[in-house]
Amino acid sequence: MPTASQLGPFEFLKQLTETPGVSGREERIRDLVLSASKDLWDETRIDSMGNLICFKRATRAAGPAGRRGGKRDGLATDRAPRVMFACHMDEIGFYVRYIDDDGFLRLQNVGGFDTRNLFARRVVVHGRQDLLGLLNPAGKPVHIASDEEKKKIPEIHEFCVDLMRPAAEVRKLVEIGDPVSLYQTTESIGEAITGKSLDNRISLWVGINAIRRAHGLDYLQVDGSPAAAAKRGKRPAGPTGSRYDIYFVACVQEEVGLRGAGTAAFGVEPDIGIAIDTTLACDTPGIGKDQAITQFGKGVGIKVMDSAVISHRGLYDEFVALAQKHKIPFQREVLPRGGTDAGAVQRTRAGTRAITISVPTRYIHTVTESIHRRDALAAVDLVAAWLSA
Structure with a gap:
């Protein structure tokens, strides 16, 4: 690096x-x-x-x-x-709009996203503390998805954040309205700066x-x-x-x-x-x-x-x-x-x-x-x- x-x-x-x-x-x-x-x-x-x-x-x-x-x-x-x-x-980023019974977060976007670029991303949920989470659309993995399911481009409301924590712990750390930012380091590639x-x-x-x-x-x-x-x-x-x-x-x-x-x-x-x-x-x-x-x-x-x-x-x-x-x-x-x-x-x-x-x-x-x-x-x-x- x-x-x-x-x-x-x-x-x-x-x-x-x-x-x-x-x-x-x-x-x-x-x-x-x-x-x-x-x-x-x-x-x-x-x-x-x-x-x-x-x-x-x-x-x-x-x-x-x-x-x-x-x-x-x-x-x-x-x-x-x-x-x-x-x-x-x-x-651009998100706000937490819903926390389900299993502790997964649903998001409201602020700013424009092409959802094709949001698969398998790391995010940071800025709650009572900064929490690293994983952003993915709800649904089946590629191994068991049908051809029609593979073609579908999900909408923002279908994405969820997995904090890898029990729901009770998530609710102690995160509230509706907490901001969520994408996680990425900034690097030099050739003559470019990317991040x-x-x-x-x-x-x-x-x-x-x-x-x-x-x-x-x-x-x-x-x-x-x-x-x-x-x-x-x-x-x-x-x-x-x-x-x-x-x-x-x-x-x-x-x-x-x-x-x-x-x-x-x-x-x-x-x-x-x-x-x-x-x-x-x-x-x-x-x-x-x-x-x-x-x-x-x-x-x-x-x-x-x-x-x-x-x-x-x-x-x-x-x-x-x-x-x-x-x-x-x-x-x-x-x-x-x-x-x-x-x-x-x-x-x-x-x-x-x-x-x-x-x-x-x-x-x-x-x-x-x-x-x-x-x-x-x-x-x-x-x-x-x-x-x-």
């Missing part, structure tokens, strides 16, 4: 992905983000929804009125323009590190180990610091309807909203090239549109120009289905200029989600360059 030194700057990402935090129960991942990055911020707070809102004051004078946020709805402002980074921290909940813990990693790099700081190393210089990329040349008042928001409940980002944006009232999220990299067998969306290892995605947002054209052009100027590998992204927190931020109050910066990801919403190191590093470089411009 890879050591911290092999993961280099991605060691923090391993911690982020292996920390549980299903939609609505993000407290553990929120605590990790806050404790690891607290020295970066001027102020932090947790709002009523559970969003972690981290504020970093502008460190350079703003440009001419109206430049990327100096105007709001055509009116000049007397403050630094506000940019909100929406980086959702929740992961669960890269959607969307990669956004936390990209956002924090981009803000650090824009202010002349190296990648966050939570264990004190040095980053591998050959793997971490270079911050684009130019001034350090930013003209923006930065609001980095670790959002809750994106996977169930972009809920946290909407309320956070209403409170922050940003001039610009930037969601950082994963996007599909469907450059795998069985999918036509015209449906790939993005390609693995070919650079950061700059989103044109998805089903929740059409990116602000001025912002899109800025990011493309910066990527070309600094020779940062990038891909133009059109996603026909699915959306990000940019959709909620864009529609807050009287409207906000918004865009999504994407990390191409294979096998999204499985425990083998995979990102290429080059794409993640390109995302950091692009966001850092934009903040420093």
Whole structure:
């Protein structure tokens, strides 16, 4: 298995992905983000929804009125323009909805699953203590199932969790409503990082590190180990610091309807909203090239549109120009289905200029989600360059 030194700057990402935090129960991942990055911020707070809102004051004078946020709805402002980074921290998972007489758990999903990917999985039930369990559909094993039974794809409500304990003990440790997360370690395979909940813990990693790099700081190393210089990329040349008042928001409940980002944006009232999220990299067998969306290892995605947002054209052009100027590998992204927190931020109050910066990801919403190191590093470089411009 890879050591911290092999993961280099991605060691923090391993911690982020292996920390549980299903939609609505993000407290553990929120605590990790806050404790690891607290020295970066001027102020932090947790709002009523559970969003972690981290504020970093502008460190350079703003440009001419109206430049990327100096105007709001055509009116000049007397403050630094506000940019909100929406980086959702929740992961898809489950809640316990029923405990049967034999101690087996039935589940309610939070977020979208393809049940073909749920067979024979390990899960963690977060009850009075964390309990490792086995997730399988109810029914016969393959040895005695009929041909028709083998063809059937079970629905979520047919899956159950076996805790390998007597029912009486299960009832002492687990209650209806306890969250359940998928269990998977995060590993390095070739030039890729693979594991669960890269959607969307990669956004936390990209956002924090981009803000650090824009202010002349190296990648966050939570264990004190040095980053591998050959793997971490270079911050684009130019001034350090930013003209923006930065609001980095670790959002809750994106996977169930972009809920946290909407309320956070209403409170922050940003001039610009930037969601950082994963996007599909469907450059795998069985999918036509015209449906790939993005390609693995070919650079950061700059989103044109998805089903929740059409990116602000001025912002899109800025990011493309910066990527070309600094020779940062990038891909133009059109996603026909699915959306990000940019959709909620864009529609807050009287409207906000918004865009999504994407990390191409294979096998999204499985425990083998995979990102290429080059794409993640390109995302950091692009966001850092934009903040420093």
